[in-house]
Amino acid sequence: MNTVAIIGMGKMGQTRAHSIEKESRARLVKVFDVHYATPTDYPKAASIDEIIQDPKIDSVFVCLPNNFNKPTTIAALKAGKNVFCEKPPAFNADEVRRRPLTPMKSAKSLPRNAPAARF
DSSP, X not given: OEEEEEEOOSHHHHHHHHHHHTOTTEEEEEEEOSSOSSOOOSOXXXXXXXXXXXXXXXXXXXXXXXXXXXXXXXXXXXXXXXXXXXXXXXXXXXXXXXXXXXXXXXXXXXXXXXXXXXX
């Protein structure tokens, strides 16, 4: 079973959490947010690093504001996690050229939603 964590429990993080609950091949083991807008019964991590460094977590959903998603996504990939980033993979042409190297170097996946893959 794939163990999953969510970083960012805003609207999209909550949407992902509800979807994971319905998936028999995955189990949501931790969530993190700096401010929980709504109460949650999911196990809470004390920090992003707690999720990224946890060897029991296979996959991470990054559901953060744009300015935080890039360093968090790269850190999770470097830690050997499979990562789904809710936001665009890059914000300019130079970032597009550099960003795909991290998953290749880490041998992990970086799926992205179709609207975000616009470059």
